[in-house]
Amino acid sequence: MRDVFQQELAExxxxxxxxxxxxxxxxxxxVRAFGDSNVQLxxxxxxxxxxxxxxxxxxxxxxxxxxxxxxxxxxxLRIVVSALRISASLERMGDLARHIALLARYRFPMQVVPxxxxxxxxxxxxxxxxxxxxxxxxxxxxxxxxxxxxQTADEHVDKLHRDVFAHVLGTSWEGAAHTTVDATLASRxxxxxxxxxxxxxxxxxxxxxxxxxxxxxxxxxGAPEPVQPTGD
Amino acid sequence: MRDVFQQELAExxxxxxxxxxxxxxxxxxxVRAFGDSNVQLxxxxxxxxxxxxxxxxxxxxxxxxxxxxxxxxxxxLRIVVSALRISASLERMGDLARHIALLARYRFPMQVVPxxxxxxxxxxxxxxxxxxxxxxxxxxxxxxxxxxxxQTADEHVDKLHRDVFAHVLGTSWEGAAHTTVDATLASRxxxxxxxxxxxxxxxxxxxxxxxxxxxxxxxxxGAPEPVQPTGD
Numbered sequence: 411m412r413d414v415f416q417q418e419l420a421e422x423x424x425x426x427x428x429x430x431x432x433x434x435x436x437x438x439x440x441v442r443a444f445g446d447s448n449v450q451l452x453x454x455x456x457x458x459x460x461x462x463x464x465x466x467x468x469x470x471x472x473x474x475x476x477x478x479x480x481x482x483x484x485x486x487l488r489i490v491v492s493a494l495r496i497s498a499s500l501e502r503m504g505d506l507a508r509h510i511a512l513l514a515r516y517r518f519p520m521q522v523v524p525x526x527x528x529x530x531x532x533x534x535x536x537x538x539x540x541x542x543x544x545x546x547x548x549x550x551x552x553x554x555x556x557x558x559x560x561q562t563a564d565e566h567v568d569k570l571h572r573d574v575f576a577h578v579l580g581t582s583w584e585g586a587a588h589t590t591v592d593a594t595l596a597s598r599x600x601x602x603x604x605x606x607x608x609x610x611x612x613x614x615x616x617x618x619x620x621x622x623x624x625x626x627x628x629x630x631x632g633a634p635e636p637v638q639p640t641g642d
Numbered sequence: 643m644r645d646v647f648q649q650e651l652a653e654x655x656x657x658x659x660x661x662x663x664x665x666x667x668x669x670x671x672x673v674r675a676f677g678d679s680n681v682q683l684x685x686x687x688x689x690x691x692x693x694x695x696x697x698x699x700x701x702x703x704x705x706x707x708x709x710x711x712x713x714x715x716x717x718x719l720r721i722v723v724s725a726l727r728i729s730a731s732l733e734r735m736g737d738l739a740r741h742i743a744l745l746a747r748y749r750f751p752m753q754v755v756p757x758x759x760x761x762x763x764x765x766x767x768x769x770x771x772x773x774x775x776x777x778x779x780x781x782x783x784x785x786x787x788x789x790x791x792x793q794t795a796d797e798h799v800d801k802l803h804r805d806v807f808a809h810v811l812g813t814s815w816e817g818a819a820h821t822t823v824d825a826t827l828a829s830r831x832x833x834x835x836x837x838x839x840x841x842x843x844x845x846x847x848x849x850x851x852x853x854x855x856x857x858x859x860x861x862x863x864g865a866p867e868p869v870q871p872t873g874d
Contacts, residue, residue, distance in 0.1 A: 477719060
């Protein structure tokens with residue numbers, strides 16, 4: 411029985427890695443579509459997002475089935491519950507990649523953001539890709555140094571997110587309202603993508619260390635936007 | 643054993659209703675803080691959000707404990723797993739109320755959005771409050787007519803969300819970049835708040851009807867922002 415359970419856990423892990431790999435492919439394509447105004451790539455991200463959704467739903471069914479058949483308790487149960495939560499976050503990361511691709515498609519053949527913001531978004535995108543890859547490898551190897559590097563990369567994304575706002579709210583900004591809207595949303599999607607990865611990494615850390623992390627730790631909730639106070 | 647389980651399920655339900663009631667209080671205060679530029683109310687929402695987080699975490703512990711001790715299967719198991727997901731969504735709704743309050747606090751003593759947008763936001767806020775109340779009552783009574791009314795109200799919020807963008811992207815918009823950013827984020831927070839409620843309502847419908855709804859149905863993922871295509 412125990413062996414069967416371990417095999418099933420291995421299957422759950424394998425599937426999480428597979429979904430994470432799909433997220434890597436999606437965010438890579440979304441970032442390129444966004445940066446290069448490549449509408450074909452954007453379409454591809456949009457069209458393949460349901461694959462991630464289906465895989466996540468199917469993993470959830472497996473996890474619930476394992477709980478029902480194996481009646482795991484203590485740490486074993488928390489591992490399976492964590493898998494349910496991780497799959498939900500991965501699915502959401504796929505959605506955020508799709509949101510980035512949707513912006514690229516809407517604005518095609520124009521760029522979503524003006525030239526002055528493109529280096530910042532390119533860097534944010536590169537970090538999101540790196541974060542997705544580290545997350546996939548973390549799920550595959552449980553190498554905790556990846557969790558730490560991932561969190562460092564997320565802090566950098568947060569900084570870039572603040573940079574976008576500082577630029578948009580600065581005196582040199584001449585973007586039209588739709589450009590301001592797009593930059594705001596695009597920056598938020600990039601930042602939330604990284605936040606979800608951090609939330610997952612914390613859950614994996616639990617699986618390795620036993621320190622349980624709730625479903626929605628403060629960080630994964632997303633920092634408030636760095637709008638600049640004009641009063642008080 | 644079965645009776646104990648039913649009692650424990652009743653306890654889970656009671657706690658979900660309690661958390662939903664806290665979300666009602668938060669969104670009511672956040673909407674008033676936002677509309678009236680009331681910084682004390684905003685502070686109150688921000689200060690009390692951790693109460694919702696703690697209650698959600700504590701409910702999660704109870705749900706996991708119930709699964710471990712009672713080894714529920716089939717529908718019973720799905721009910722408890724649904725409770726875990728509902729608590730995560732309620733917690734996120736609390737965060738979104740906090741985000742709205744943070745915007746109000748940042749801009750105090752000014753209004754977050756200009757006069758031309760205030761009626762739209764007032765209506766969106768009133769709908770979010772109604773939605774939160776219907777959700778609380780739905781969790782308490784399982785009255786499925788509430789789930790339907792809630793979804794209708796969410797569609798109205800989606801429409802208002804599009805109205806905000808149409809206004810911001812229209813020719814009459816003269817808002818500064820920071821106002822455009824604030825209106826974009828505020829509208830998204832209001833819209834996501836309602837989306838999460840719909841996601842929860844669908845899970846409650848499952849509990850009543852047996853039609854299982856995955857963790858992140860398409861709607862709860864949030865429609866892409868209604869940016870206006872300028873290309874293709």
